[in-house]
Amino acid sequence: MKPLKSYNPATGDLVGEVPITAPDDIPGIVERSRAAQPAWEALGHDGRARLLMQAAESFLTRADELGRLITLEMGKPLREAIGEAKSLADVKHELEEIQEALAPETFEDGRDRSTVYHDPLGVCAAITPWNFPMAMPAWMVLPALAAGNTVILKPSEETPLCGQAYADVLNEKLPADVLIVVQGADDQGKRLVDSDVDLIAFTGSRETGKHILRAASRDLKRVILELGGKDPMIVLESADLEKAARFAAHNSFRNAGQVCVSTERIFVPEAIADRFEALLVEATASMTQGDGLDEGVKVGPMVNEHQRNHVLSQLEAAVSEGAEVLAGGSGHHDNFVTPTVLTGVTEEMSIATEETFGPVACVTRVESVEEAVQKANATHFGLGAVVFGEDGERTTQVARQLTAGMIGINKAVGGGAGTPWVGARQSGFGFHKSKDGHRQFTQTRVLSKAV
Numbered sequence: 001m002k003p004l005k006s007y008n009p010a011t012g013d014l015v016g017e018v019p020i021t022a023p024d025d026i027p028g029i030v031e032r033s034r035a036a037q038p039a040w041e042a043l044g045h046d047g048r049a050r051l052l053m054q055a056a057e058s059f060l061t062r063a064d065e066l067g068r069l070i071t072l073e074m075g076k077p078l079r080e081a082i083g084e085a086k087s088l089a090d091v092k093h094e095l096e097e098i099q100e101a102l103a104p105e106t107f108e109d110g111r112d113r114s115t116v117y118h119d120p121l122g123v124c125a126a127i128t129p130w131n132f133p134m135a136m137p138a139w140m141v142l143p144a145l146a147a148g149n150t151v152i153l154k155p156s157e158e159t160p161l162c163g164q165a166y167a168d169v170l171n172e173k174l175p176a177d178v179l180i181v182v183q184g185a186d187d188q189g190k191r192l193v194d195s196d197v198d199l200i201a202f203t204g205s206r207e208t209g210k211h212i213l214r215a216a217s218r219d220l221k222r223v224i225l226e227l228g229g230k231d232p233m234i235v236l237e238s239a240d241l242e243k244a245a246r247f248a249a250h251n252s253f254r255n256a257g258q259v260c261v262s263t264e265r266i267f268v269p270e271a272i273a274d275r276f277e278a279l280l281v282e283a284t285a286s287m288t289q290g291d292g293l294d295e296g297v298k299v300g301p302m303v304n305e306h307q308r309n310h311v312l313s314q315l316e317a318a319v320s321e322g323a324e325v326l327a328g329g330s331g332h333h334d335n336f337v338t339p340t341v342l343t344g345v346t347e348e349m350s351i352a353t354e355e356t357f358g359p360v361a362c363v364t365r366v367e368s369v370e371e372a373v374q375k376a377n378a379t380h381f382g383l384g385a386v387v388f389g390e391d392g393e394r395t396t397q398v399a400r401q402l403t404a405g406m407i408g409i410n411k412a413v414g415g416g417a418g419t420p421w422v423g424a425r426q427s428g429f430g431f432h433k434s435k436d437g438h439r440q441f442t443q444t445r446v447l448s449k450a451v
């Protein structure tokens with residue numbers, strides 16, 4: 001088969017290539033993975049954790065090189081890319097949390113003595129997107145391996161080199177076949193889903209998630225789906241507007257808007273809208289765009305032409321349907337979409353309903369907080385949401401009315417250590433992190449006897 005070539009979205013230059021996995025080879029790869037699993041499980045938590053921690057140290061020592069690869073392959077600014085690579089070294093706490101989550105628990109009720117075990121499922125397929133091309137694999141590979149499963153990783157076809165580099169670092173320490181990489185696109189993904197794996201852990205778009213759920217239903221395979229979003233932000237009249245506007249710009253344009261929890265819709269009461277919009281435009285001006293390798297760049301290119309065309313078509317449609325451009329809106333070139341602020345965005349526009357995944361901040365003015373909440377919740381997505389307000393009680397009250405899985409107050413979504421990464425509605429099925437998240441990589445078994 002022809003190799004899978006990877007191109008730099010900022011320059012169009014070839015970054016490198018990897019051999020594509022022939023779909024017909026996938027059943028044999030699953031057999032190899034299954035054969036390696038019992039010995040991996042037999043190492044016990046401590047044995048597995050020791051190897052995973054040793055491997056993780058390399059992410060720190062090689063962070064500059066791995067970060068550079070991330071920027072070359074998908075375009076994000078180098079500083080953020082190095083930060084992503086470094087974050088992979090930080091596994092100690094997570095491994096401890098996994099150990100705690102999976103430790104057997106004993107219950108006695110006077111009649112029975114029962115022990116609940118969390119055993120590995122067997123072979124786990126991890127299918128990942130390109131927007132955090134090393135962190136997303138890590139979010140699934142680490143808990144799956146730590147739980148005693150072997151893993152077959154299929155990275156995105158947009159970032160095969162990053163996926164390979166991530167796995168190569170782990171494989172310097174892991175026994176053979178405990179982590180195997182399958183390279184390719186949807187053909188390889190479909191074949192993996194149809195193969196004899198025990199769990200499919202997927203992060204990607206809602207559409208692909210639906211395909212996977214349908215395919216997995218044939219054998220009732222276990223699935224974990226982390227899908228797209230259309231995150232709202234509500235700015236209350238009590239908000240610190242400068243802080244809210246800075247956050248809105250950062251969270252709409254970070255990673256060129258290619259973040260599952262990007263701010264995609266902003267609801268602002270009329271009374272403060274002029275001031276908020278002016279501050280948002282001001283904050284947008286500092287979002288320097290360019291090649292992610294260049295010093296000072298905050299917004300890189302779209303990952304590819306397809307994504308650029310998708311964003312620009314939503315943008316053009318919104319403007320033709322009456323949205324007003326407050327900043328950006330022109331000067332797009334190659335894979336670069338200029339950070340753009342729109343106002344007058346209405347519910348009928350595709351930019352208000354379908355995931356954009358691009359650097360566009362969309363403002364909708366509202367007459368009341370009730371209208372903001374109703375509009376924020378009018379979506380089939382439910383990943384994250386953010387509320388800005390300085391009146392603590394009222395702000396919390398508004399936050400509790402939002403139907404997303406993760407809600408941030410005066411900050412980005414994502415709770416502290418021990419909390420899950422979870423989507424509501426069509427943004428996910430199952431979740432990551434936390435004790436409950438880690439247990440999804442296992443089969444729960446109850447052993448009981450009479451006392």
Ligand code: NAD
Pocket residue numbers: 127128129130131132136154155156157184185186188189190193203204205206207208209211212226227228229259260261355357383423427428
């Ligand atoms: P995608 O769905 O196009 O592809 C994701 C992966 O699935 C790729 O590896 C792809 O090759 C594979 N794939 C495609 N079709 C398949 C099929 N039918 N069967 C099996 N595998 C298949 O998504 P993407 O464009 O790579 O990533 C962007 C999406 O990911 C966005 O929607 C974003 O919101 C979402 N995302 C969600 C989270 C989260 O935590 N919820 C995190 C990051 C990204």
